Amino acid sequence: MTLDTLPALDRRTALVSAFTAPKGFGDQTLRERRADAIELLGGIPDPAVLPARELAEATARVLSQPGLPALQYSRTEGIPALREWIAAREGVPVSRIVVTNGGFHGLALAIQTTVERGDLVAVDNPIFPLFLRGLELSAGRTLPVRVGAHGIDIEELSGLLKGGARPAALYTVPDFHNPTQGSLPLEGRRELVRLAEHYGFVVFADNPYRELRFSGRAPKEEPFNHSERVIHINTFTKTLGPGLRLGWLVLPESLTPDIVALRSRQDSHSSTFVQAVVAELLTQDPGLFDRTLDRARATYASRARTLAEAIDREAPGAFDVEVPGGGLFLWPRLRDASVDADRLAADASAEGVEYQRGAFFPSGPGTDAARHLRLAFGDTSQDQLTEAAARLGRALQRQRA
Amino acid sequence: MTLDTLPALDRRTALVSAFTAPKGFGDQTLRERRADAIELLGGIPDPAVLPARELAEATARVLSQPGLPALQYSRTEGIPALREWIAAREGVPVSRIVVTNGGFHGLALAIQTTVERGDLVAVDNPIFPLFLRGLELSAGRTLPVRVGAHGIDIEELSGLLKGGARPAALYTVPDFHNPTQGSLPLEGRRELVRLAEHYGFVVFADNPYRELRFSGRAPKEEPFNHSERVIHINTFTKTLGPGLRLGWLVLPESLTPDIVALRSRQDSHSSTFVQAVVAELLTQDPGLFDRTLDRARATYASRARTLAEAIDREAPGAFDVEVPGGGLFLWPRLRDASVDADRLAADASAEGVEYQRGAFFPSGPGTDAARHLRLAFGDTSQDQLTEAAARLGRALQRQRA
Numbered sequence: 001m002t003l004d005t006l007p008a009l010d011r012r013t014a015l016v017s018a019f020t021a022p023k024g025f026g027d028q029t030l031r032e033r034r035a036d037a038i039e040l041l042g043g044i045p046d047p048a049v050l051p052a053r054e055l056a057e058a059t060a061r062v063l064s065q066p067g068l069p070a071l072q073y074s075r076t077e078g079i080p081a082l083r084e085w086i087a088a089r090e091g092v093p094v095s096r097i098v099v100t101n102g103g104f105h106g107l108a109l110a111i112q113t114t115v116e117r118g119d120l121v122a123v124d125n126p127i128f129p130l131f132l133r134g135l136e137l138s139a140g141r142t143l144p145v146r147v148g149a150h151g152i153d154i155e156e157l158s159g160l161l162k163g164g165a166r167p168a169a170l171y172t173v174p175d176f177h178n179p180t181q182g183s184l185p186l187e188g189r190r191e192l193v194r195l196a197e198h199y200g201f202v203v204f205a206d207n208p209y210r211e212l213r214f215s216g217r218a219p220k221e222e223p224f225n226h227s228e229r230v231i232h233i234n235t236f237t238k239t240l241g242p243g244l245r246l247g248w249l250v251l252p253e254s255l256t257p258d259i260v261a262l263r264s265r266q267d268s269h270s271s272t273f274v275q276a277v278v279a280e281l282l283t284q285d286p287g288l289f290d291r292t293l294d295r296a297r298a299t300y301a302s303r304a305r306t307l308a309e310a311i312d313r314e315a316p317g318a319f320d321v322e323v324p325g326g327g328l329f330l331w332p333r334l335r336d337a338s339v340d341a342d343r344l345a346a347d348a349s350a351e352g353v354e355y356q357r358g359a360f361f362p363s364g365p366g367t368d369a370a371r372h373l374r375l376a377f378g379d380t381s382q383d384q385l386t387e388a389a390a391r392l393g394r395a396l397q398r399q400r401a
Numbered sequence: 402m403t404l405d406t407l408p409a410l411d412r413r414t415a416l417v418s419a420f421t422a423p424k425g426f427g428d429q430t431l432r433e434r435r436a437d438a439i440e441l442l443g444g445i446p447d448p449a450v451l452p453a454r455e456l457a458e459a460t461a462r463v464l465s466q467p468g469l470p471a472l473q474y475s476r477t478e479g480i481p482a483l484r485e486w487i488a489a490r491e492g493v494p495v496s497r498i499v500v501t502n503g504g505f506h507g508l509a510l511a512i513q514t515t516v517e518r519g520d521l522v523a524v525d526n527p528i529f530p531l532f533l534r535g536l537e538l539s540a541g542r543t544l545p546v547r548v549g550a551h552g553i554d555i556e557e558l559s560g561l562l563k564g565g566a567r568p569a570a571l572y573t574v575p576d577f578h579n580p581t582q583g584s585l586p587l588e589g590r591r592e593l594v595r596l597a598e599h600y601g602f603v604v605f606a607d608n609p610y611r612e613l614r615f616s617g618r619a620p621k622e623e624p625f626n627h628s629e630r631v632i633h634i635n636t637f638t639k640t641l642g643p644g645l646r647l648g649w650l651v652l653p654e655s656l657t658p659d660i661v662a663l664r665s666r667q668d669s670h671s672s673t674f675v676q677a678v679v680a681e682l683l684t685q686d687p688g689l690f691d692r693t694l695d696r697a698r699a700t701y702a703s704r705a706r707t708l709a710e711a712i713d714r715e716a717p718g719a720f721d722v723e724v725p726g727g728g729l730f731l732w733p734r735l736r737d738a739s740v741d742a743d744r745l746a747a748d749a750s751a752e753g754v755e756y757q758r759g760a761f762f763p764s765g766p767g768t769d770a771a772r773h774l775r776l777a778f779g780d781t782s783q784d785q786l787t788e789a790a791a792r793l794g795r796a797l798q799r800q801r802a
Contacts, residue, residue, distance in 0.1 A: 011515055011517075011569060011601070011603065012514070012515070012659060013513060013514060013515065013516065013517050013518075013539070014517060014518070015513055015514075015663070016513070016514050016659045016662060016663055019662045019663070019666065042474070044473065044474065047468050047469035047472065047473075050469060050472050052464045052465070052469055052472065053464070055460075055464055055472075056460055056461045056464040056465070059456075059457055059460040059461075059464075060457045060460075060461070063453045063454070063456055063457040063460075064453070064457070067448050068448035068451060068453055068642070068644075069644070070644055071448065071451050071453065071456075071641075071642030071643070071644040071645065072445065072448075072642065072643055072644045073443070073445065073643045073644065074644065100668075101502070101668040101669075101672070102668065102669060104668065104669050105667065105668035105669065108666060108667045108668065112414065112416055112417070113413070113414060113416075113417050114412055114413070114414065115414065116412075116414050116415060117414075117415070133665070133666055134666050136666060137666050137667070138414070168412060200412070202412065240472075241469070241472030241473065241674070242472065242473055242474045242673070243469075243470070243471050243472040243473045243474065243475065243672065243673030243674045243677070244472065244672060244673075244674050245668070245669070245670070245671065245672040245673070245674075246672075258413060258417045261417060261420045262416070262417055262420075264534070265420065265509060265534055265535050265537060265538050266506065266509045266538070266667065267501075267502040267503065267505070267506040267509065267646070267668065268502070268503060268505050268506065268646070269646070270646065271502070271644065271645060271646040271647075271672055271675050272643070272644030272645075272646070273642070273644045273645050273646075273675060274672050274674060274675060276644070
């Protein structure tokens, strides 16, 4: 038989057969757009605030080291210099840090290690939808927990647990929640950890936006770094660039061997080259990372304000818009119940502005997410954000006219 | 409860629970050695033949591109420039190429996509032992197939299939086999493909040493790139450096969507940064890759000869040593049945030379692998190889004295 006549392989593992095609968020078939469209789709950092020159310089240095350790095999956990820098920043022992290929990879490792096939997992509602895609690795069932202005609703969670729900794990974005933008306060974090320890579930605390705080400082205490029941997931994606594919897990000591055993069977270790370049960048000039963050925070804070003000100006009274405390998204809510949000998204696309509909984000019933728009402002200039607001205003006019 | 008093998490998935601790090959507890030990342990390319300066220059160029595409998200399949270069070299359409984080990652993806839990997988005997570790992702059972001087024994395989064996997949290293050094001839490849198509199993053709051919040229026809039943696995590990973690799969069209669906749930995509740097390296100076290979081939051929000759000199008549046609290993066989191979390895370690015992490589009974030594020469200088042979000779003397 030849390539042309042989039937396609009918052999597919149960693992792969359980995967579903993306609907809504991530559905490429929705991505038909005008050539001049302004895309407010993804949480993408602005190239201008990424330390490109410094990365090139760090690369030149690591590639001139004798024996070229940056081009050789390294340990599954990550290279010492990078793990030590991360551990110091997180305030945990180095033994609890495993380097990953970005935050999503960290989530996938956590899921595969701790969620048995068919297990129940408590999740944000609304939720970062790609978590649900990752959860298909364990064919997990979901228990939606409401997310309010201050992150996941600990009271609702507590009630569900008292009522008998027994999730294996819980997924939440604690800082500058995606998409709703609230942050879980210190006391809520403590209580979440207490519940996890009492009921024996694992918290997946997914924290990619933590460093993008527009003003003030995070509380010094981070309960997520001090419990045997929390996997704290972070990444350089939003700070040094998604294309590096570099992140890390803060793990309970007891979980590190399982995560390492899994990775050593899946992809051995994260690129030594990328790790060495980033470690060199972070350690050679110890102030560089925070200076990079300061520039990023100022840029994103200013863009958030510009977009919020432009929306108020171009669509007066149409939205409740709040400038978030950090991160890369606005989450405005349509005030007028007679506006059709799906039609608005279609009209906006026709006007030349693309965003994620709020309807893509619920993990269960009971939210008003469908009345929201998720607008990403990270990699869009002030001028383009103003123009995007004008286009959104015109799209809204189509329904009101 | 606090971190100190809380019991370790008892929740482990079946996936992780099935993993076994490494025995023999890869067992770190065996790695106690003299400070001045010469390590002939791993198939590691020599830093001197890796294009470090050119990689640094390519990095500088990609990090000065407008919009910094190298630091942004990219498609799960890989970036177009790299996939196109690989597809042209493999002689297949771009749609059949998926970029991976190295060869082992490609194997892991192949296993998870096509081997159901508990499935039977035909494997090289002796075998590259880390494949068996990867196979634990699907808790696969093994059907050992003898590997001879010309790669996997197609006749034995054919007999097993005719006898009723129904593997889901078959794993082999077709070029410069690890550890036995033979290569599967063209007619054997054709017959293997015919068997796979007839009996409906998938061939995992793992080909990391293909480009390290010491003389002559590979046959132009590569049957492994032209069947719906073969996943052809390759990597830049042995040619541009293991630390990059960059490889690729040549996939049957019908398997590409499953592999992409799995990866999009595990680690999204390989580092855009690494892909962009390597694509720039390969395309900016189209002759560079082959010049790099020529230098590597000359280096490794010379080291293979030096080590083989030194062994003959330092331990006359003790081994059958054959200089391989390519790759990074010698596989000498002890001629004297009275020599204890395990004791030899321990004595060699005491003398200051470390290698992998042949006993680590069988996947089943019926081989003489335990009478062999796997000696890696890739990253060891001529002088050190000569010294290593002298130490091995002294270790052998301990038993003969």
